[in-house]
Amino acid sequence: MKKIAFKMKLKPGYKEEYKRRHDQxxxxxxxxxxxxxxxxxxxxxxxxxxxxxxxxxxxxDSSSQDLGLNPVVQKWWKYMADIMETNPDFSPITIPLEMxxxxx
Numbered sequence: 001m002k003k004i005a006f007k008m009k010l011k012p013g014y015k016e017e018y019k020r021r022h023d024q025x026x027x028x029x030x031x032x033x034x035x036x037x038x039x040x041x042x043x044x045x046x047x048x049x050x051x052x053x054x055x056x057x058x059x060x061d062s063s064s065q066d067l068g069l070n071p072v073v074q075k076w077w078k079y080m081a082d083i084m085e086t087n088p089d090f091s092p093i094t095i096p097l098e099m100x101x102x103x104x
Contacts, residue, residue, distance in 0.1 A: 001039075001057050005097040008052040014083035015045060018052075021080065028072050036067060052084075053097075 010018055022043070033041065037059030044053045067073045068091055077090040085093045 001059050003040075003055060003057050003099070003102075005053065005055040005099065006094045007097060008054065008092045008094050009085040010045065010050045010052055011083050011085065012050055015047065017083055018045075018080075021083075026072070026076065029076055032067065032070060032072055054094075 039057045039059075041056040042054070044055075045051070046053065068077075068089070074090070077086070077092065080086075080092065081090045087093055
């Protein structure tokens with residue numbers, strides 16, 4: 001199992017809405033993530049920059065960012081597009097982050 005991290009951007013003023021939507025994450029999306037080998041998934045917010053920092057454990061070579069062809073994921077992206085910076089297909093603009101230190 002490996003751990004990956006990436007960052008995204010939240011539009012200013014949408015912290016509570018972002019949190020509310022994720023507190024009510026769709027069961028079918030949660031099931032898809034788990035069935036795709038994604039676990040221990042956390043997202044943090046830097047309120048000074050509105051940068052979202054995501055980290056997840058994954059089995060295999062894929063991550064949540066590789067599920068973009070799934071209709072559930074596409075629907076979620078559209079649902080979140082009004083409060084995040086997105087690409088033309090509504091996927092969140094994500095920037096992979098390189099791990100430079102880890103301690104167990």
